[in-house]
Amino acid sequence: MLHRLLRSLVPALAAFTLLAAPMAHAQSESQSVINDARQTLADLRHNPEFGTAAQAMRHARAVVIIPHLYKGGFIVGGSGGVGVMMVQARNGTWSNPAFYAIGSASFGLQIGLERSEMVLLVMTQKGLNGLLQDSFK
Numbered sequence: 467m468l469h470r471l472l473r474s475l476v477p478a479l480a481a482f483t484l485l486a487a488p489m490a491h492a493q494s495e496s497q498s499v500i501n502d503a504r505q506t507l508a509d510l511r512h513n514p515e516f517g518t519a520a521q522a523m524r525h526a527r528a529v530v531i532i533p534h535l536y537k538g539g540f541i542v543g544g545s546g547g548v549g550v551m552m553v554q555a556r557n558g559t560w561s562n563p564a565f566y567a568i569g570s571a572s573f574g575l576q577i578g579l580e581r582s583e584m585v586l587l588v589m590t591q592k593g594l595n596g597l598l599q600d601s602f603k
Contacts, residue, residue: 500563502533503550506583519587528553528588528597532568535584539576545569547584553594 510516523529532549546569553561568584588594 496565499533499548499565500550503531503563506531506533506585509583510585519585522587522589524558526554526587526589527591527594530566530584530586530588530597532566532584532586535568535582536580537582538579539572541573541576543572543574543576549584551597 511520528551530549530551532547535545535547537543537545546567548565548567550563551566552563555561588597
């Protein structure tokens with residue numbers, strides 16, 4: 467009886483393990499993006515030039531933080547990164563992070579590679595509505 471139970475549980479456990487591994491990997495990637503965004507904001511807050519942006523952030527409708535924005539090109543170029551967006555409610559509380567990817571392509575005289583960070587403050591509801599569309603400029 468125990469042998470039959472074990473024989474039926476082993477395939478179920480194997481299937482669960484195979485299905486759970488990608489979910490755990492996705493969770494760890496998501497947490498990594500959140501941790502990197504948190505670190506980007508902490509680094510920015512310790513920068514003396516952040517004073518004006520800190521005041522603007524209090525009045526921002528939303529903030530988008532891309533902790534690793536990669537740009538590169540040789541004639542044909544591109545840039546991209548993954549980050550988080552948080553929306554500020556009227557009472558000053560921030561939403562949970564939503565994940566966003568940003569990307570662009572270019573063509574022309576260019577050569578090089580660059581890694582940077584981006585913090586985008588969205589100041590109006592109209593700007594937030596535009597950002598929530600499938601694509602924006």
